[in-house]
Amino acid sequence: MKLYHIGKVVKDLEEAKKYYKDTFGFQSIGEPVEDNIQKVWVLKMNIGHGEILTLELLQPMNEQSPVYKFLQKTGGGLHHLSYLVEDIRRAIADFKEKGALILGEVAPSIAYGSKPSVWLYTGSKELIELIEEV
Amino acid sequence: MKLYHIGKVVKDLEEAKKYYKDTFGFQSIGEPVEDNIQKVWVLKMNIGHGEILTLELLQPMNEQSPVYKFLQKTGGGLHHLSYLVEDIRRAIADFKEKGALILGEVAPSIAYGSKPSVWLYTGSKELIELIEEV
Numbered sequence: 001m002k003l004y005h006i007g008k009v010v011k012d013l014e015e016a017k018k019y020y021k022d023t024f025g026f027q028s029i030g031e032p033v034e035d036n037i038q039k040v041w042v043l044k045m046n047i048g049h050g051e052i053l054t055l056e057l058l059q060p061m062n063e064q065s066p067v068y069k070f071l072q073k074t075g076g077g078l079h080h081l082s083y084l085v086e087d088i089r090r091a092i093a094d095f096k097e098k099g100a101l102i103l104g105e106v107a108p109s110i111a112y113g114s115k116p117s118v119w120l121y122t123g124s125k126e127l128i129e130l131i132e133e134v
Numbered sequence: 135m136k137l138y139h140i141g142k143v144v145k146d147l148e149e150a151k152k153y154y155k156d157t158f159g160f161q162s163i164g165e166p167v168e169d170n171i172q173k174v175w176v177l178k179m180n181i182g183h184g185e186i187l188t189l190e191l192l193q194p195m196n197e198q199s200p201v202y203k204f205l206q207k208t209g210g211g212l213h214h215l216s217y218l219v220e221d222i223r224r225a226i227a228d229f230k231e232k233g234a235l236i237l238g239e240v241a242p243s244i245a246y247g248s249k250p251s252v253w254l255y256t257g258s259k260e261l262i263e264l265i266e267e268v
Binding site: 001002003006019022023024025026047048049052053055077078081083084094095098100122123124126 | 257
């Protein structure tokens with residue numbers, strides 16, 4: 001298991017992209033991706049580690065997006081950490097055994113080549129995303 | 135400039151270490167370091183990228199610690215991102231030009247070989263730490 005990306009919720013993807021480019025000198029990786037499952041637009045930023053580990057900017061598409069409430073409540077910011085796992089079914093079983101609450105079903109992670117992914121709250125009430133390395 | 139660590143404030147370093155070991159299989163890097171400047175105990179965790187990019191666990195030593203209020207308010211969680219820069223004086227000037235508020239003076243980062251470091255709020259109200267790659 002290893003850290004794959006840092007998810008940050010933002011109000012406006014283009015504005016956030018400009019901020020990271022102008023202030024940090026970071027470049028975006030590809031174009032924004034529309035994720036109709038999570039109802040978010042996703043843009044990956046290169047934060048000095050290439051595609052091995054990225055900053056993932058998430059802008060909710062509408063009020064149905066799981067991150068919409070977070071944006072409303074906080075104005076945006078660090079939201080979750082995403083980890084790569086070798087076997088997502090096994091990882092889910094392991095996390096469950098440690099008291100995690102699995103949020104929904106395994107679903108394709110649109111911005112990451114539709115790799116199987118799942119959201120969960122760990123036993124320590126930490127929101128994380130697991131993505132299977134396929 | 136590149137991401138160096140993800141700072142997470144925790145109530146108890148040993149408990150957090152156990153959580154990451156038992157639940158994620160992550161190992162700590164070295165022993166907890168006492169940082170008397172920031173008034174925190176610091177423990178680095180290997181999150182699959184060695185020492186290039188770590189999870190930094192921070193436990194406030196007392197109420198004078200800059201992260202004490204954050205812990206009280208939130209119960210702990212993701213706190214800041216830290217970036218490596220080549221020239222900290224130049225980076226500070228650049229961030230200032232982009233509207234950042236520099237918090238205090240450049241000081242040795244105890245847990246990172248006393249490399250020069252500084253805290254700042256970016257123009258987008260994001261708390262970050264810069265550490266000079268020496």
